[in-house]
Amino acid sequence: MEKNLGDISVSEDELELEAEEAIAQAPGAPGGEPPKKTKRGTLPPGGGRTPRGATAAPGFFTRLRQFLHDTRAEMRRVSWPTAKEVQNTTIITLIAVVFFALYLFGVDRVWAFAIDHLRTWLGGT
DSSP states (O other), rough: OOOEEEEEEEEEEHHHHHHHHHHHHHSSSSOOOOOOOOOOOOOOTOOOOOOOOOOOOOOHHHHHHHHHHHHHHHHHHHHOOOOHHHHHHHHHHHHHHHHHHHHHHHHHHHHHHHHHHHHTTTTTT
């Protein structure tokens, strides 16, 4: 059985063959081969343990000293804002807080007024 697509005719046998070839050429898993499974209780290659004579992890004070050194080096890379920038953003923040406080106060008063009058209108006390 053939399908005519404009000037092109393709038989269904050719379509099935192309689909099988595409499946055969597709990779098994994205990102490469999955890791090999190991049986429970077996060690990975290399034994999974540090050999004797290997240096142990550094001590607490060595790690603390390294942390403080790294922290100081990182703080030097920070781009600190100027005093004027801090002042301007603080003023903008305070203005926004006051605005939203007044806005929410107004909305609260309107709802309180509406609910109070609705309660009175419905015959409540």
